[in-house]
Amino acid sequence: MRERMTKHILAISIFLAGAVGLQAQSNPLSAEVKRFYEGTRNNLMRAAEKVPEADYGFRPTPDVRTFGEEVAHAAEWQMIACSAAKGEQQPNPAAGKTSKADVIAALKASSDYCDAVYAALTDATATQTVKFLGRDISRLGALIFNVGHNNETYGTMVPYMRLKNIVPPTSEPRGAGKKQ
Amino acid sequence: MKSMMITLVALAGASAIYAQSNPLTTELKQSYAEIKGDVTKAAADMPESGYSFMPGKGSRTYGQAVVHIAQVQGALCGMASGSAAPKIDDGKTSKADAVAALKAVFDFCDPIYAAMTDADAAKMVKVFGRDRTKFGALNFGVIHSNEMYGTLAVYLRAKDMVPPSSAGRGNTGKKKE
Numbered sequence: 001m002r003e004r005m006t007k008h009i010l011a012i013s014i015f016l017a018g019a020v021g022l023q024a025q026s027n028p029l030s031a032e033v034k035r036f037y038e039g040t041r042n043n044l045m046r047a048a049e050k051v052p053e054a055d056y057g058f059r060p061t062p063d064v065r066t067f068g069e070e071v072a073h074a075a076e077w078q079m080i081a082c083s084a085a086k087g088e089q090q091p092n093p094a095a096g097k098t099s100k101a102d103v104i105a106a107l108k109a110s111s112d113y114c115d116a117v118y119a120a121l122t123d124a125t126a127t128q129t130v131k132f133l134g135r136d137i138s139r140l141g142a143l144i145f146n147v148g149h150n151n152e153t154y155g156t157m158v159p160y161m162r163l164k165n166i167v168p169p170t171s172e173p174r175g176a177g178k179k180q
Numbered sequence: 181m182k183s184m185m186i187t188l189v190a191l192a193g194a195s196a197i198y199a200q201s202n203p204l205t206t207e208l209k210q211s212y213a214e215i216k217g218d219v220t221k222a223a224a225d226m227p228e229s230g231y232s233f234m235p236g237k238g239s240r241t242y243g244q245a246v247v248h249i250a251q252v253q254g255a256l257c258g259m260a261s262g263s264a265a266p267k268i269d270d271g272k273t274s275k276a277d278a279v280a281a282l283k284a285v286f287d288f289c290d291p292i293y294a295a296m297t298d299a300d301a302a303k304m305v306k307v308f309g310r311d312r313t314k315f316g317a318l319n320f321g322v323i324h325s326n327e328m329y330g331t332l333a334v335y336l337r338a339k340d341m342v343p344p345s346s347a348g349r350g351n352t353g354k355k356k357e
Contacts, residue, residue: 028302028304028313028315028316029204029301029302029313029315029316032312032313032315032316032319033316033319036316036319036320036323040323060235060334060337060338061334061337061338061340063337063342064334064337123302126204127203127204127298129203137207138203138204138207140204140207141203141204141207144207144208144211144319144323145211147319147323148211148215148322148323148326149326151323151324151326151327151330152326152327152329152330153330154327154330155326155327155328155329155330155331156330156331156333156334157330158239158330158331158334159235159236159239159331159334159335159338160334161236162234162235162236162237162238162239163235163236164236165236165237167238171238
């Protein structure tokens, strides 16, 4: 388990090390949040692509979403959080979508939208107040919420993949070894 | 999603003066408190017999997952603060040991998160050998625990249990995880 953790930490370190130096120096907090976002965005997309269409209707137990519904859920909440951070409201890109192609397209649409919002973030704009679900929150807070929610949703997808003998994207370098 | 909604409500209920002067770290602290509560409750709710359960080949057991949360959370708090994190024995994955490990780590982390101010947020610390902000190190702890909580929730559902963040909505219908 210690070896797994070390590998896990090393992978995370490499992810963190992918920083853009200049941006990070002048806007350390927003640069940090962008890196976290990019990691979770990529993990979600890779998971969505890796699971075959036939398993999009799979749910490990009756009271949870299907895998496809999880992907759609991620797309919906990315759009909710990022549009709130931008100061506007955008429709759910995954509404009524169930096929793999459609929900992946919705996830991509929400990520494309979010990419621009995170790209525009600076440390100066991070503390500005925005309305999120009717409440006042910092712009950075809304975007961190998105990162946390993305990661939670990805963590939820992991057992679905393991139950279908699919190695989750974050465990790929270690093959089928244990991870989540 | 309920978990995240509760976080928002908690965010709104923050001490206004402190939040105004430290908006970023106030939100970070509330996110930490929320995920700490969910993870702690999830660890407590699963019976001992479920600690060896894993839903698929290659997965961690429930006990291993709880210990993993403790290890990573403790390591990040240690790096953010420059102090030594509690040593977690990753071979001890019984419910009693895993719950104790989690408690030890949260006890260690609590004052580190509590001491954070926005003025500290951009200070650089070493995170796994790299220069990162203190805010980033502690936020990493929160989002890693978010990820693992998402995993624990499926294990709980597989054992016909309602995850803490869904408590109150019964055991039917779709939910967040």
